[in-house]
Amino acid sequence: MPDAGTSRTLGELRAAGYRVLPVREEMRKNLLARLGRAERILPGIIGFDDTVIPEIENAVLAGHHMVFLGERGQAKSRVIRGLTSLLDPLVPVIAACPISDNPFAPICRECKRRLAAEGEALAIAWIGPDERYGEKLATPDVSMADLVGEIDPIKVAEGRYLADEETIHYGLIPRTNRGIFAINELPDLTEKVQVGLFNLMEEKDVQIKGYKIRLPLDVVIVASANPEDYTSRGRIITPLKDRFDVQIRTHYPRTIEDEIAIMEQEMPVFDREAAAVRIPDFMKEIVAHLTFEARGSNEINQSSGVSVRVTINNYESLLSNAEKRSVRLGEREIVPRLTDLHSVLASTAGKIELEYVGEDKRENDLIDRLINRAVLKVWDKYLKVEGLKKVTEHFEAGWGVEVSDRMRGHPPDPRAPRGRGAARPLREPGPHGRGHRVRARGPPSPPEAQQGPRRRTVHVPRLV
Numbered sequence: 001m002p003d004a005g006t007s008r009t010l011g012e013l014r015a016a017g018y019r020v021l022p023v024r025e026e027m028r029k030n031l032l033a034r035l036g037r038a039e040r041i042l043p044g045i046i047g048f049d050d051t052v053i054p055e056i057e058n059a060v061l062a063g064h065h066m067v068f069l070g071e072r073g074q075a076k077s078r079v080i081r082g083l084t085s086l087l088d089p090l091v092p093v094i095a096a097c098p099i100s101d102n103p104f105a106p107i108c109r110e111c112k113r114r115l116a117a118e119g120e121a122l123a124i125a126w127i128g129p130d131e132r133y134g135e136k137l138a139t140p141d142v143s144m145a146d147l148v149g150e151i152d153p154i155k156v157a158e159g160r161y162l163a164d165e166e167t168i169h170y171g172l173i174p175r176t177n178r179g180i181f182a183i184n185e186l187p188d189l190t191e192k193v194q195v196g197l198f199n200l201m202e203e204k205d206v207q208i209k210g211y212k213i214r215l216p217l218d219v220v221i222v223a224s225a226n227p228e229d230y231t232s233r234g235r236i237i238t239p240l241k242d243r244f245d246v247q248i249r250t251h252y253p254r255t256i257e258d259e260i261a262i263m264e265q266e267m268p269v270f271d272r273e274a275a276a277v278r279i280p281d282f283m284k285e286i287v288a289h290l291t292f293e294a295r296g297s298n299e300i301n302q303s304s305g306v307s308v309r310v311t312i313n314n315y316e317s318l319l320s321n322a323e324k325r326s327v328r329l330g331e332r333e334i335v336p337r338l339t340d341l342h343s344v345l346a347s348t349a350g351k352i353e354l355e356y357v358g359e360d361k362r363e364n365d366l367i368d369r370l371i372n373r374a375v376l377k378v379w380d381k382y383l384k385v386e387g388l389k390k391v392t393e394h395f396e397a398g399w400g401v402e403v404s405d406r407m408r409g410h411p412p413d414p415r416a417p418r419g420r421g422a423a424r425p426l427r428e429p430g431p432h433g434r435g436h437r438v439r440a441r442g443p444p445s446p447p448e449a450q451q452g453p454r455r456r457t458v459h460v461p462r463l464v
């Protein structure tokens with residue numbers, strides 16, 4: 001039997017014994033095969049194994065249209081795009097057909113005419129999952145012409161009648177026939193467009209400029225929405241809501257470990273000119289705890305959510321600040337410190353919405369408090385006050401330590417240009433970039449001990 005993948009005409013495809021499956025059956029078949037091999041259906045999606053993914057599996061096996069509800073930054077779009085992995089690597093379509101018609105059973109008038117005229121010599125082409133996926137961000141200006149189609153004036157000028165189906169320029173959904181079409185932020189569509197989408201999903205027909213056509217499309221429609229908007233009191237019409245078979249609720253990572261895993265996975269890889277990057281675990285935990293503290297704060301609008309992107313961008317800012325210091329001081333390693341935490345202010349501020357805004361409610365002050373809480377959480381995990389008796393005695397005696405963003409973490413790189421770094425740093429940048437002294441001077445020395453500076457070594461537990 002000939003290989004179906006090499007077929008270029010309908011006759012060759014038929015001779016190869018190829019069978020075209022509807023999209024739902026195709027996704028079902030591939031999902032069952034993966035489950036049988038104990039493979040993950042959405043690699044790269046972290047934290048949904050016991051919650052979201054089982055519901056997706058049930059929906060795919062049932063052949064359902066899905067809507068994902070969740071706040072921003074909960075990987076809704078990534079999950080939807082990942083569903084294309086359940087499509088076959090290649091499927092045959094009628095060559096040059098705008099809606100990827102099934103060679104054995106075309107639905108558009110032009111392809112029906114071509115099949116009748118050419119028969120078994122009808123040319124076919126092969127398309128992959130990327131070409132079978134369509135996506136549209138819903139905005140109030142999205143029209144039926146964008147999603148379904150419009151009369152093409154050029155085709156009318158060529159001599160066709162307005163009532164001729166072949167004058168239609170198909171929109172995004174028909175062009176995703178035999179695939180998956182996603183609509184992000186579904187309730188942002190106007191009611192008129194929502195009604196048109198409802199008719200397309202339920203009745204399989206649409207009206208374009210008063211011309212009614214049936215489009216029995218083979219397409220799985222998936223949508224995403226904010227939970228507040230996806231209610232009868234929100235901006236979604238009830239009949240359209242009823243046509244989505246399942247409603248799947250997404251969520252933010254529920255453990256610090258998942259938050260850190262996502263943060264590390266999404267961190268872009270840059271060429272750091274052979275400098276070794278070493279990020280202490282406690283610094284990763286502080287960044288993750290900062291986001292968790294924001295999600296639990298009553299001063300932040302939780303209906304808008306605190307995206308995982310806050311964690312990712314803060315991690316990037318932290319590492320960038322450490323890299324900058326490493327270059328300036330000629331260090332061989334890039335190691336973030338607590339003194340780098342001021343760098344997360346800018347990457348956090350744009351991603352949270354305060355519940356109340358006023359003169360007494362400043363965004364930066366809130367972020368400072370969130371950072372302090374995150375540091376305290378990690379401190380309590382690793383250290384106990386009882387084990388720091390020597391350290392507290394050191395400070396109680398009037399002594400101190402000097403900490404600076406300009407202090408080297410190890411002996412300088414001999415290859416570094418001279419003059420880099422600070423031999424005796426005196427200041428540490430504050431949370432807003434202002435320097436502040438952190439060293440307490442030692443107790444007054446007796447006259448006989450004033451010949452030179454007094455030095456004292458205190459061993460402080462390391463968190464690394």
